[in-house]
Each structure stands twice: as C-alpha cells, then as structure tokens.
Amino acid sequence: MRMLPAKPPFPFQLALVVFGLMELALLVRSSQAAQPTTDPAEVQALYAIFDRWGLDRPGGGGDPCPDVDVVAKLNSSIMFESYDQAILCNCSYAQSTTCHVIGLKLQRKDVLGRIPEELANLTYLQNLYLDRNYLTGPLPPFIGNLSAMRRLSLSGNALSGTVPRELGNLNELILLGLGTNNFSGPLPPELGSSSSLQHLYVDSNGFSGKLPSTFAQLSNMTTFWAFDNNLSGKIPHFMGSWTKLTTL
Template identity: 45%
Template sequence: MNGEIVRALNSIFQQWDVQSVDSWNTTGDPCSGSALSQDDSVFEDTSNNPAIRCDCSFNASTVCHITRLRVYALDKRGELPEELLDLPYLTFLKIDQNFFSGPLPAFIGNMSRLGLLSVAHNVFYGSIPQELGNLKELYLLSFGNNNFSGTLPPELGSLVKLQQIYINSCGLGGEIPSTFANLENLEIVWASDAAFTGKIPDFIGNNWTKLTSL
C-alpha cells in the first residue's frame, strides 16, 4: 500500500483520537485481516469499529486502496481533516453518532467516488457547501440531527443517482430547491423537524415516483 495513504489514515485517526481494532492495524499495512473482507456483515460488525475496507484488485491485484471508512458511535470529537483527500478511492464514509463539529468543508466535493456520505447525529454547523453537488456517485446522503444553518443548496439537485436523503433535524430551512425535481431515483426522504417553508413542491408527486418513505 502507498505510504502516503497509510500516513493519511494514521493522521485522521490521530486527530480523532481513534484506535484501530485488532483485526486490522495501522502500524503496518492496514489492508490486512478484516479490512480485506468484502462481506458487509464483517464491515458492519460492532466489534470492528472503526472499520475500513480495502479493494486489492487494482493493477492486476498488486495494489490495494481503502474504499470504505466507518467510525460509528464512538463519542469522538474533531473536524473533517483534509487528509481524507489522500484516500481518493473512498466510496463510503460513515461517521454517525459522534461529536464531530465544525463546518462541512468544501473539499468534500472533491471526493468524487463517494457513493455514501453519512455524518448524521453530530454537531456540525454552518452552511451546507454547494460543492456536495459534485458528488455525482452519491446514492445515500445523510446529514440529519446536526446544527446547520441556511438553506439546501440547489446544486444538490444534480445528484441524480441519489436514492436516500436524510435531512431531518439538521437546522436548515427555506424552500426545497426546484432542482430537486431532478432527483427521480429517490426512494427515502426524511425531512421532519426542519424549518422548511413554502408549499409542498408538485415534483414530489410528479417526479419522485419511486418514493417508499417520506
């Protein structure tokens, strides 16, 4: 594994005061043990937290990259560090139920392979960066139960692969952007306990035809 990636992961964990578990480690090659499993039950196991998943199929199976990172309900604090950009193959970032704070940094918009971004149940604040609209591979976006302010960026309407969005109790208000009419693959939308205003958009009934939970 690229030494820069190892250093980035170690730096992220140091800033968050997170220790790797015994089933994989950051002292040598983190792409070892449970990190090599492609089984979701292994990745989501409560004893495997924090967890990473590696994909070692690159360059004719000679190169590994970290593709998933989960730090769930560990009561950790800190901000989102720029070293996340040194994990360019990350498709899954889940850091729910901690005490992470600060604004969501605009650089998240450069993490172009992300399919799942979940930062719910933290204490993030400030506005939602419009750069999130650059994450064209997102199928799940969750930032509910935080202390954000302002409105939903219209740029989120370009996330046409989005299937689930959780924006309940997030602190945002204002009208739902008209660009959200483009989100025709939405199946789940949670938006309760928020100060959204205006009439319920017609596109919810006309365009969001795959909805199963609203």
C-alpha cells in the same frame, strides 16, 4: 550403420537440473512477494486521522489493509455494515499489487473536533460513516472532490454552517445522511445534480427556505427525511414525479 545421438555429459544434465530448481525458487519467491500493499499516501492519511482522534492506528501501525483473505471476507456491504469501526479495502489495483481504501467507518467512537483535512487524500473512498460522534465545525467543501463516494453518513454530530454546494459533484452518491446536526441555511440546489441519490436524511437541523426546484431531478429517491427544520413554502409538486419514493 546408423549412429545414435550421444547423451549429454553428466555435468550438463546437472546444470539443467540446478537451473530448473533456481527458476522454480524464483517463481515461488515472486509469488510470495506479490502480497498487495496499501497506497502510502492513504496509509499516512489514515494514521493522521486516527492520531488526531486519539484512536489506535489501524493495522497496529503497519499496513492498514488486512491480508487478501480477510479483505475478501470484508469486501461486502453486509460485513462492513456490521462493525462500528472498520476499514474496507480493494486490493485489485495494479495487477493486485496495490490496495486502496474504499470504506471508512467510525461510528459511536466519541471522536471530537472537525472533520480532518487528511480525508481529502482518500480519493478512492466510496463509503464514509462517521455517525453519532462529537464532530463540530463545517462540512468541508473538499468532500465534493471524492468523486467515487456512494454513501456519506454524518448523522448525529454537532456539525454546523451551510451544506457546501460541492456535494453536487458526487454523481455516484446514493445515500447522504446529515440528520441531527446544527446545519443551517438553504439546502444547496446543486444537490439536484446527484441524480443517483436514493436516500436523503436532512432531518433535525436548522435548514430554512424552500426545497430547491432542482430536486425534481432526483428521480431515484426512495427515502426523504426533512422533518424538524425551518423549511417554508408548499410541498413541491415535483415530489409526485418521485415514483420510487417509499418513505417521506
């Protein structure tokens, strides 16, 4: 006669159910707790920048990067371009637990003074638009350390001095807007190292001297504005090698 296996006692079955419910609760809690947060150093940098310029802190003084759904909607150049004030975040770092600021836009906000040194802490920055404000002083060399930068637009301010040669370190740069400022001196030859550069606006300044011969390396150039300056010499022959140029 074959013996049937005995059923586990009821308390044991109950314990299994309770254990399963506890596991499920932990999973739900961990999924809820997995909302990404912005790098604290970048949060403090943004706070300092906005405080310095008398603007309300982004995120109402909380996390400046919005929730994941909003980030997904803003994470496109089209949406970013449609705002005068915007912060663009990428929250896919560290298995989607950390956000980094990749875009900052403060156009027509009447901000005064120098470019704040706290910008140096936004090391993931790819897009920086500070056009049409009242910024003064030099363009700080630390901008050249923001190696992820792709679009840097500072047109329509009162920035002065020479353009730092460190900008030549921005190998990913595709747009540089320096028009309508008070820059002077020669254009730095090091800019010729920014081989990805497509749009260069240096119009309405006090630049002098010849266009650097290193600009021959800017083979991706499509737009070049240099009018209303004190440039001298002939139009260089190397412009003939800018085969993608559409606006001169």
